[in-house]
Amino acid sequence: MAEPTRLGRVGAVVNGTLFVGALALVLVVWVAMSRPFDPPRQAPPPVHLDAVTARTAAGLPGYPGSVVVLTYHAVSDADHAGSTLTRRLFGEHLAALAAAGYRTVRLADVERLIAHQPVRLPPKALLLTFDDGTLSDWTTVDPVLERYHFTAAAFLTTSKMVAAGTPSYYLSTRQLRALRATGRWEFGSHTHALHEQVPVPGDLAPALVNRILVHGRQESPEAWRSRVRADLARSQKFFRRAFGRPASAFSYPFGDTGGMGDAPALARELPGLLRDAGFGVAFVGENVPTEHVNAVSAQSPRWTLDRIGVRATTSVSDLLEMVRGAVPVAPPHDLAALSWIGDLADCAHRPGVLSVRSDGYGTCLLGEVNTSQWVDYTVRTRITGVNRHAAAVIAVRDGAGAGHRGRLEVVVGEGSIVVREQVGDAARVVLARAVLPASRAGRTVLIRVHRDTADVSVDGRRLRAAFDRRLHEGGTKFGIAAEGGRRTVVYSRPTLTPDTRRKR
Numbered sequence: 001m002a003e004p005t006r007l008g009r010v011g012a013v014v015n016g017t018l019f020v021g022a023l024a025l026v027l028v029v030w031v032a033m034s035r036p037f038d039p040p041r042q043a044p045p046p047v048h049l050d051a052v053t054a055r056t057a058a059g060l061p062g063y064p065g066s067v068v069v070l071t072y073h074a075v076s077d078a079d080h081a082g083s084t085l086t087r088r089l090f091g092e093h094l095a096a097l098a099a100a101g102y103r104t105v106r107l108a109d110v111e112r113l114i115a116h117q118p119v120r121l122p123p124k125a126l127l128l129t130f131d132d133g134t135l136s137d138w139t140t141v142d143p144v145l146e147r148y149h150f151t152a153a154a155f156l157t158t159s160k161m162v163a164a165g166t167p168s169y170y171l172s173t174r175q176l177r178a179l180r181a182t183g184r185w186e187f188g189s190h191t192h193a194l195h196e197q198v199p200v201p202g203d204l205a206p207a208l209v210n211r212i213l214v215h216g217r218q219e220s221p222e223a224w225r226s227r228v229r230a231d232l233a234r235s236q237k238f239f240r241r242a243f244g245r246p247a248s249a250f251s252y253p254f255g256d257t258g259g260m261g262d263a264p265a266l267a268r269e270l271p272g273l274l275r276d277a278g279f280g281v282a283f284v285g286e287n288v289p290t291e292h293v294n295a296v297s298a299q300s301p302r303w304t305l306d307r308i309g310v311r312a313t314t315s316v317s318d319l320l321e322m323v324r325g326a327v328p329v330a331p332p333h334d335l336a337a338l339s340w341i342g343d344l345a346d347c348a349h350r351p352g353v354l355s356v357r358s359d360g361y362g363t364c365l366l367g368e369v370n371t372s373q374w375v376d377y378t379v380r381t382r383i384t385g386v387n388r389h390a391a392a393v394i395a396v397r398d399g400a401g402a403g404h405r406g407r408l409e410v411v412v413g414e415g416s417i418v419v420r421e422q423v424g425d426a427a428r429v430v431l432a433r434a435v436l437p438a439s440r441a442g443r444t445v446l447i448r449v450h451r452d453t454a455d456v457s458v459d460g461r462r463l464r465a466a467f468d469r470r471l472h473e474g475g476t477k478f479g480i481a482a483e484g485g486r487r488t489v490v491y492s493r494p495t496l497t498p499d500t501r502r503k504r
Contacts, residue, residue, distance in 0.1 A: 039135065043143030044091035049099055049316075056320050057100040062124035063328045063373070066295035067110055068102070069127045069307040070323075071251070071286055074134040075141050082312050083286075087140055092316045094148050100320070102126040104151045107186055107249045111280050114302045127296075128152040129307060131190055131251055131286060133161060135168065138175040142184065151184045155251040155283075158238035159193040173242055180243065188249035189279070192235035194228070195253035200262055209258030209267045221266055225273070232277035246278045255286035257304060271303040285309050288322075292403040294372045295326045299473075328373040329401075335379075335476065335494040340364040345480060356480045357488040363393070363479035371401035371475030376450045376499035379476055382492040384442040388414050390487035393479035396449050397467075402474035408467050410447055410456050411481065414438065417458050419465040431465035432456075442492075450499055 049057065073083035075090045085093070103122040110127060112119040128145075130137055133156035145152055156171070164174035171179075179185040194207040201218055208228065211219050219227070236246045258267025274282055285293065285307030293306045300306065308322050332338060336354045340347040345362025348355045356364050374397075383392045391413040398407040406423040419432040436443075436458060446457040452471075456463045476496065480489045 039139050041139050041143055042087075043140065043147060044087040046147070047088075047091045047095040049092070049095055053096060053316055053320075054099055056317070057096045060100040060102075060124070060320060060324055061327050061329065062101070062122075063295065063330065064123055065113070065121065066297045066328055066373075067105055067113065067121065067125040067127050068295045068323055068326050069110075069129060069283065069285075069305065070310055070319075071129045071131055071283070071307040072141075072310050073131055073286075075136045079136075080312075084312055085310065085314075086312075089312075089314075089316075090141070091144055093310070093314075093319055094144050094150065096316050096320060097126060097323075098148045098150075100124065100323075104128055106151060107153050107188065107281075110296055110305070111248060113296065113298055114281060114300060114305075116298055126150075129188075129251065129283065130154045132157055132195070133171045133176075133190070135171055135175070137185075138171060138179060142179060142182065145184050146182070151186075153186050153188055153249065154179070155188045155190040155249070156235075156238075157190045157193070157195040157253075158235045161238065161242075176242060187239065187243065187247060188251060189232070189235045189239070189247045190251050191253055192231045192238065194231050205261060206254045206256045206258075208253050209256055209263070209270070210261045211263045211266070221263070224263065224266055225269070228270070228273055229277070232273065232279075236278055248278070248280045250274055250279045250282040251286075251307075252282065252284055255284045255307075255309065257284055274303065281305055283307050287311065288314060288318075292370075292401070293322070293326045294370065294403050295328060297328070297373070325368050325370060328370050331371075331374045331377055331496055331498045333495055333497065335381075335478075335496055336491070338366060338369075340478075341367045352493050354478055354491045354494055355488055356478055356491070357486055358480050358482050359486045360483070361393075361479065361481050363395070363477045365398075365477050366401060366475055369401050369475065371398070372403060372473055374402070374475050374496075374498075375473050378446065378448040378497045378499065379494065380444075380446050380497070381478075381494035382442055382444050383412060383489060384492070385487065385489040386412060386414055386443065387487075389482060389484045390489055391481045392445075392489045392491070393477075393481055394445065394447060394491075395477035395479065396447055396454070397471040397474040398477050399471070399474045400477075404470060404472070404474065406468070406471050407474065407477070408449065408454055408471055410445070410454075412436075412443060412445060412458055417456065417461065417463055419454060419456055419463055421467045421471065423468050423470055431467060432463045434461055434463050436461055448499070 075085050102124045105125045160170040162168040162172045164172045197204040198207040199213045200210045211224050239247045282303045283305045287309040343363045345356050345358040347364035394410045395407040408421050411418040417434045420428045420430045422428045448455045452469045454465050
């Protein structure tokens with residue numbers, strides 16, 4: 001009997017041990033599951049820029065009175081979405097911007113700038129924005145902002161924000177308040193629940209700016225208005241509840257304002273709906289821009305403020321190039337001193353002289369120079385080489401570097417002046433013409449553009465022409481219209497003088 005008794009005691013010990021172990025495991029799991037979700041914050045290691053990148057960053061121009069706006073999404077090494085940057089690449093981006101001398105500003109600074117109110121901006125002003133409100137704003141982005149003394153604005157899809165302690169790809173209300181408490185973050189709306197692609201007749205499209213299918217039928221215009229108003233109201237309700245005040249800024253989901261959707265006329269009502277909901281400005285731009293992007297200035301449209309979208313493939317050099325292209329360049333006085341690029345023409349310049357050579361229609365242009373602040377100005381030059389085989393072509397308010405397509409051209413031929421405009425892809429339209437007496441000594445040309453009027457003088461012969469207001473800003477081009485072989489027109493002492501009397 002002794003042996004079974006001993007075995008029974010051993011079994012009891014084993015069972016007791018298993019029970020205690022199981023109980024301990026249950027307690028560990030219970031503690032782990034009941035503990036609020038609070039992932040650790042981690043910044044990427046400090047970045048040391050290579051010498052070439054550091055020089056490129058240091059050479060970025062600034063322009064007083066303008067703000068470069070960038071938009072990011074998530075930052076993570078585990079998320080391989082096209083909009084998500086790795087931790088290292090994001091750190092390199094901010095290191096390069098800091099090395100370039102950029103300093104961040106607040107949404108309120110942009111709002112005052114747009115409203116033409118007094119605002120103090122650094123010479124190189126930057127607004128960093130982050131769309132959606134992802135968890136990485138808390139875990140990864142904020143520590144990097146702290147390192148470089150930067151601030152940021154997060155545009156929240158408010159329906160996706162979660163309660164404190166809830167595992168989520170998005171921020172919790174506790175994390176939002178913690179971010180706000182750092183003093184580095186402020187918040188705007190990315191809609192409440194309209195940041196999604198939904199069914200529309202024959203396709204999927206952004207929910208905010210399209211008439212969606214409801215039970216298989218396209219919603220009415222009034223139903224669209226009601227749906228959008230309700231969503232904006234719910235988003236503002238979230239901000240009042242979380243922060244005690246409504247949001248003043250908005251960013252369009254997918255950067256889409258509806259111009260290419262199924263209801264463009266309705267989409268044009270969005271600024272009014274946003275204003276009624278309590279917003280004061282709205283931003284476009286989520287993807288890497290394929291067209292011209294301007295830094296925000298006092299002349300920017302408040303409901304479609306430009307942002308440079310940053311993606312997973314945006315290298316540091318790509319970023320610096322896009323920033324450079326967005327920054328306005330101050331109008332120069334000596335146009336011959338600039339670096340001109342030939343378009344179907346050979347361009348040569350030396351002190352005080354620019355020559356254009358072509359066997360057809362060719363121009364000299366300024367490449368990637370941002371001319372969005374070239375508004376009202378006077379161009380003066382003396383031209384030689386004009387004859388019955390070659391005419392001089394001077395373009396002003398050219399939109400290549402200003403974000404619009406078109407220009408005003410003055411064509412000086414052997415015996416005539418022609419003023420013509422081109423808007424977008426439309427054909428050129430002649431606005432005025434006059435006869436010139438023959439001259440072999442060259443001609444002196446003066447072109448003054450002010451608002452939507454051009455005053456042209458060639459050897460004292462004057463013309464005035466009103467042009468399309470869409471040609472509201474832009475730079476210059478110098479060209480030639482030739483026939484019968486290669487010809488050359490020479491522009492001597494070409495200068496540009498800004499009109500400082502302009503009032504907005």
